[in-house]
Protein backbone atom coordinates (compact mmCIF):
# COMPACT_ATOMS: atom_id res chain seq x y z
CA UNK A 1 0.00 0.00 0.00
CA UNK A 2 3.04 2.28 0.42
CA UNK A 3 5.82 2.24 -2.15
CA UNK A 4 8.83 4.49 -1.70
CA UNK A 5 11.23 4.23 -4.64
CA UNK A 6 14.78 5.51 -4.64
CA UNK A 7 14.11 8.80 -2.82
CA UNK A 8 16.84 11.39 -2.25
CA UNK A 9 16.78 14.46 -0.02
CA UNK A 10 19.66 16.82 0.61
CA UNK A 11 19.27 19.80 2.95
CA UNK A 12 21.10 23.13 2.56
CA UNK A 13 22.43 22.32 -0.89
CA UNK A 14 25.56 24.28 -1.82
CA UNK A 15 26.32 25.46 1.73
CA UNK A 16 28.78 24.18 4.31
CA UNK A 17 25.76 22.68 6.10
CA UNK A 18 24.84 20.51 3.11
CA UNK A 19 23.54 17.19 4.36
CA UNK A 20 22.18 14.25 2.40
CA UNK A 21 19.55 12.76 4.69
CA UNK A 22 17.95 10.29 2.26
CA UNK A 23 20.23 8.65 -0.23
CA UNK A 24 18.30 6.42 -2.61
CA UNK A 25 15.96 4.96 -0.02
CA UNK A 26 13.40 2.38 -1.17
CA UNK A 27 10.75 0.72 0.96
CA UNK A 28 7.53 -1.12 0.30
CA UNK A 29 4.85 -1.72 2.93
CA UNK A 30 2.11 -4.28 2.56
CA UNK A 31 -1.40 -3.71 3.87
CA UNK A 32 -1.41 -4.21 7.64
CA UNK A 33 2.38 -4.16 8.05
CA UNK A 34 3.50 -2.75 11.42
CA UNK A 35 7.10 -1.78 10.80
CA UNK A 36 9.45 -0.56 13.50
CA UNK A 37 12.23 1.77 12.32
CA UNK A 38 15.56 1.97 14.04
CA UNK A 39 18.88 3.62 13.16
CA UNK A 40 21.77 5.63 14.55
CA UNK A 41 21.92 9.40 15.04
CA UNK A 42 21.04 11.23 11.84
CA UNK A 43 20.32 8.00 9.92
CA UNK A 44 17.32 9.64 8.21
CA UNK A 45 14.43 8.17 10.22
CA UNK A 46 12.47 11.39 10.82
CA UNK A 47 13.34 12.61 7.32
CA UNK A 48 11.76 9.45 5.87
CA UNK A 49 8.52 10.08 7.78
CA UNK A 50 8.55 13.75 6.74
CA UNK A 51 9.06 12.72 3.11
CA UNK A 52 6.07 10.36 3.26
CA UNK A 53 3.95 13.04 4.97
CA UNK A 54 4.97 15.62 2.33
CA UNK A 55 6.48 18.18 4.72
CA UNK A 56 8.62 19.18 1.67
CA UNK A 57 9.18 17.57 -1.72
CA UNK A 58 11.91 14.97 -2.15
CA UNK A 59 14.69 15.88 -4.61
CA UNK A 60 14.10 12.73 -6.66
CA UNK A 61 12.37 9.38 -6.46
CA UNK A 62 8.74 8.42 -6.14
CA UNK A 63 6.24 7.93 -3.30
CA UNK A 64 3.02 5.99 -3.92
CA UNK A 65 0.13 5.35 -1.57
CA UNK A 66 -2.45 2.78 -2.75
CA UNK A 67 -0.87 2.89 -6.22
CA UNK A 68 -1.44 6.67 -6.49
CA UNK A 69 1.65 8.80 -7.07
CA UNK A 70 1.70 11.32 -4.18
CA UNK A 71 5.28 12.53 -4.74
CA UNK A 72 4.14 16.05 -5.62
CA UNK A 73 0.99 16.11 -3.51
CA UNK A 74 1.08 18.87 -0.84
CA UNK A 75 1.16 17.97 2.85
CA UNK A 76 -2.41 19.08 3.64
CA UNK A 77 -3.80 16.79 0.94
CA UNK A 78 -1.72 13.81 2.02
CA UNK A 79 -2.93 14.38 5.59
CA UNK A 80 -6.21 12.79 4.52
CA UNK A 81 -4.53 9.37 4.33
CA UNK A 82 -2.21 9.77 7.28
CA UNK A 83 -2.22 9.76 11.06
CA UNK A 84 0.88 11.19 12.76
CA UNK A 85 2.12 11.23 16.34
CA UNK A 86 5.34 13.02 17.29
CA UNK A 87 7.72 12.75 20.23
CA UNK A 88 6.48 15.94 21.86
CA UNK A 89 3.18 15.33 23.71
CA UNK A 90 2.36 19.04 23.28
CA UNK A 91 2.22 18.80 19.48
CA UNK A 92 -0.77 16.67 18.57
CA UNK A 93 -3.47 18.28 20.69
CA UNK A 94 -4.85 21.77 21.41
CA UNK A 95 -4.07 22.53 25.09
CA UNK A 96 -6.82 25.09 25.61
CA UNK A 97 -9.58 22.84 24.25
CA UNK A 98 -11.34 20.02 26.09
CA UNK A 99 -10.66 16.33 25.40
CA UNK A 100 -14.08 16.16 23.70
CA UNK A 101 -13.32 19.20 21.53
CA UNK A 102 -9.97 17.76 20.47
CA UNK A 103 -11.62 14.48 19.51
CA UNK A 104 -14.37 16.36 17.64
CA UNK A 105 -11.74 18.29 15.68
CA UNK A 106 -10.04 15.04 14.73
CA UNK A 107 -13.24 13.31 13.70
CA UNK A 108 -14.40 16.30 11.62
CA UNK A 109 -11.05 16.82 9.91
CA UNK A 110 -11.60 17.22 6.17
CA UNK A 111 -15.38 17.31 6.64
CA UNK A 112 -17.64 20.34 6.23
CA UNK A 113 -18.98 20.30 9.80
CA UNK A 114 -16.51 22.22 12.00
CA UNK A 115 -16.34 22.59 15.76
CA UNK A 116 -18.62 25.62 15.69
CA UNK A 117 -21.72 23.46 15.31
CA UNK A 118 -21.19 22.00 18.78
CA UNK A 119 -20.73 18.46 20.00
CA UNK A 120 -23.86 16.33 20.17
CA UNK A 121 -24.66 14.04 23.09
CA UNK A 122 -24.31 11.05 20.77
CA UNK A 123 -20.80 12.14 19.78
CA UNK A 124 -19.83 12.65 23.40
CA UNK A 125 -21.00 9.10 24.21
CA UNK A 126 -18.92 7.76 21.33
CA UNK A 127 -15.83 9.62 22.59
CA UNK A 128 -16.40 8.23 26.09
CA UNK A 129 -16.43 4.69 24.70
CA UNK A 130 -13.18 5.36 22.82
CA UNK A 131 -11.54 6.88 25.89
CA UNK A 132 -12.56 3.89 28.03
CA UNK A 133 -10.36 1.70 25.86
CA UNK A 134 -7.31 3.73 26.97
CA UNK A 135 -8.00 2.68 30.56
CA UNK A 136 -6.74 6.00 31.95
CA UNK A 137 -10.02 7.18 33.46
CA UNK A 138 -10.28 9.98 30.88
CA UNK A 139 -13.87 9.05 30.02
CA UNK A 140 -14.90 10.71 33.30
CA UNK A 141 -13.07 13.95 32.48
CA UNK A 142 -14.20 14.42 28.91
CA UNK A 143 -14.56 18.22 29.14
CA UNK A 144 -11.18 18.72 30.91
CA UNK A 145 -8.74 20.94 29.06
CA UNK A 146 -6.06 18.81 27.42
CA UNK A 147 -3.39 21.16 28.82
CA UNK A 148 -4.17 19.77 32.28
CA UNK A 149 -3.32 16.19 31.32
CA UNK A 150 0.01 14.46 31.92
CA UNK A 151 2.36 13.86 28.99
CA UNK A 152 1.34 10.21 28.76
CA UNK A 153 -2.38 10.94 28.92
CA UNK A 154 -1.93 13.60 26.28
CA UNK A 155 0.00 11.26 24.03
CA UNK A 156 -2.72 8.62 24.41
CA UNK A 157 -5.36 11.20 23.36
CA UNK A 158 -3.15 12.19 20.39
CA UNK A 159 -2.99 8.55 19.38
CA UNK A 160 -6.75 8.30 19.58
CA UNK A 161 -7.07 11.45 17.43
CA UNK A 162 -4.57 10.17 14.87
CA UNK A 163 -6.45 6.90 14.46
CA UNK A 164 -10.03 8.16 14.75
CA UNK A 165 -10.53 8.34 10.98
CA UNK A 166 -8.69 5.06 10.37
CA UNK A 167 -5.74 6.47 8.41
CA UNK A 168 -4.34 4.45 5.52
CA UNK A 169 -0.94 4.85 7.15
CA UNK A 170 -0.01 5.67 10.75
CA UNK A 171 3.34 7.44 11.25
CA UNK A 172 4.78 7.39 14.77
CA UNK A 173 7.97 9.38 15.34
CA UNK A 174 9.45 8.28 18.68
CA UNK A 175 6.05 8.94 20.22
CA UNK A 176 6.97 7.34 23.55
CA UNK A 177 10.51 8.76 23.88
CA UNK A 178 9.58 11.75 26.05
CA UNK A 179 7.60 9.66 28.56
CA UNK A 180 8.75 7.91 31.72
CA UNK A 181 9.27 4.13 31.18
CA UNK A 182 5.99 3.04 32.77
CA UNK A 183 3.91 5.56 30.84
CA UNK A 184 5.84 4.77 27.66
CA UNK A 185 4.93 1.11 28.08
CA UNK A 186 1.27 1.99 28.56
CA UNK A 187 1.20 4.21 25.45
CA UNK A 188 2.94 1.45 23.50
CA UNK A 189 0.28 -1.05 24.63
CA UNK A 190 -2.39 1.40 23.51
CA UNK A 191 -0.61 1.74 20.18
CA UNK A 192 -0.66 -2.02 19.64
CA UNK A 193 -4.31 -2.15 20.58
CA UNK A 194 -5.27 0.58 18.08
CA UNK A 195 -3.14 -0.89 15.30
CA UNK A 196 -4.64 -4.35 15.80
CA UNK A 197 -8.22 -3.11 16.16
CA UNK A 198 -8.22 -1.33 12.79
CA UNK A 199 -5.43 -3.35 11.10
CA UNK A 200 -3.54 -0.11 10.54
CA UNK A 201 -0.46 -0.08 8.36
CA UNK A 202 2.11 1.55 10.62
CA UNK A 203 5.65 2.92 10.60
CA UNK A 204 7.01 3.46 14.13
CA UNK A 205 10.39 5.06 14.76
CA UNK A 206 11.92 4.14 18.10
CA UNK A 207 15.37 4.53 19.61
CA UNK A 208 14.63 1.61 21.90
CA UNK A 209 15.89 -1.62 20.30
CA UNK A 210 13.88 -3.80 22.69
CA UNK A 211 10.69 -1.99 21.65
CA UNK A 212 11.67 -2.29 17.98
CA UNK A 213 12.05 -6.05 18.40
CA UNK A 214 9.00 -6.62 20.61
CA UNK A 215 6.51 -4.67 18.47
CA UNK A 216 5.30 -5.02 14.92
CA UNK A 217 5.74 -7.76 12.33
CA UNK A 218 8.73 -6.20 10.61
CA UNK A 219 11.82 -4.20 11.60
CA UNK A 220 13.91 -2.00 9.34
CA UNK A 221 17.20 -0.34 10.14
CA UNK A 222 18.35 2.84 8.41
CA UNK A 223 21.90 4.03 7.97
CA UNK A 224 23.14 7.01 5.92
CA UNK A 225 19.71 7.55 4.38
CA UNK A 226 19.10 3.99 3.22
CA UNK A 227 17.43 0.82 4.50
CA UNK A 228 20.25 -1.55 5.43
CA UNK A 229 18.27 -4.24 7.25
CA UNK A 230 14.73 -5.50 6.75
CA UNK A 231 13.75 -8.32 9.09
CA UNK A 232 10.34 -9.97 9.44
CA UNK A 233 8.52 -13.19 10.33
CA UNK A 234 10.25 -15.87 12.38
CA UNK A 235 13.62 -14.16 12.03
CA UNK A 236 12.27 -11.05 13.75
CA UNK A 237 10.61 -13.05 16.52
CA UNK A 238 13.93 -14.67 17.43
CA UNK A 239 15.95 -11.45 17.20
CA UNK A 240 17.99 -10.10 20.14
CA UNK A 241 19.63 -6.69 20.62
CA UNK A 242 23.06 -8.33 20.19
CA UNK A 243 21.94 -9.88 16.88
CA UNK A 244 20.78 -6.45 15.72
CA UNK A 245 24.09 -4.79 16.59
CA UNK A 246 26.00 -7.53 14.82
CA UNK A 247 23.79 -7.35 11.74
CA UNK A 248 24.20 -3.59 11.69
CA UNK A 249 28.00 -3.88 11.80
CA UNK A 250 28.00 -6.43 8.96
CA UNK A 251 25.56 -4.46 6.77
CA UNK A 252 27.13 -1.04 7.29
CA UNK A 253 30.77 -1.82 8.02
CA UNK A 254 30.49 0.50 11.04
CA UNK A 255 29.72 0.31 14.73
CA UNK A 256 26.21 1.35 15.73
CA UNK A 257 26.26 4.88 17.14
CA UNK A 258 23.24 6.10 19.03
CA UNK A 259 23.74 6.85 22.68
CA UNK A 260 20.02 6.75 23.35
CA UNK A 261 19.53 3.42 21.61
CA UNK A 262 22.39 1.74 23.40
CA UNK A 263 21.42 3.05 26.81
CA UNK A 264 17.76 2.05 26.60
Ligand SMILES: Nc1ncnc2c1ncn2[C@@H]1O[C@H](COP(=O)(O)OP(=O)(O)OP(=O)(O)O)[C@@H](O)[C@H]1O
Pocket residue numbers: 011012019020021039040041042043044045046047048
Ligand atom coordinates in the same frame (compact mmCIF):
# COMPACT_ATOMS: atom_id res chain seq x y z
N1 LIG B 1 15.05 20.42 8.00
C1 LIG B 1 16.35 20.08 8.00
N2 LIG B 1 17.30 20.97 7.67
C2 LIG B 1 18.60 20.63 7.66
N3 LIG B 1 19.08 19.40 7.96
C3 LIG B 1 18.18 18.47 8.32
C4 LIG B 1 16.77 18.75 8.36
N4 LIG B 1 16.13 17.63 8.76
C5 LIG B 1 17.07 16.68 8.96
N5 LIG B 1 18.30 17.18 8.68
C6 LIG B 1 19.57 16.46 8.75
O1 LIG B 1 19.42 15.23 8.04
C7 LIG B 1 20.03 14.15 8.73
C8 LIG B 1 19.01 13.09 9.07
O2 LIG B 1 18.15 13.61 10.09
P1 LIG B 1 16.95 12.80 10.73
O3 LIG B 1 16.30 13.72 11.70
O4 LIG B 1 16.12 12.20 9.68
O5 LIG B 1 17.72 11.65 11.51
P2 LIG B 1 17.17 10.57 12.52
O6 LIG B 1 17.53 9.24 11.98
O7 LIG B 1 15.73 10.83 12.80
O8 LIG B 1 18.12 10.84 13.76
P3 LIG B 1 17.93 11.02 15.34
O9 LIG B 1 17.75 9.64 15.89
O10 LIG B 1 19.22 11.61 15.72
O11 LIG B 1 16.73 11.91 15.53
C9 LIG B 1 20.69 14.76 9.96
O12 LIG B 1 22.04 15.02 9.67
C10 LIG B 1 19.92 16.05 10.16
O13 LIG B 1 20.73 17.02 10.79
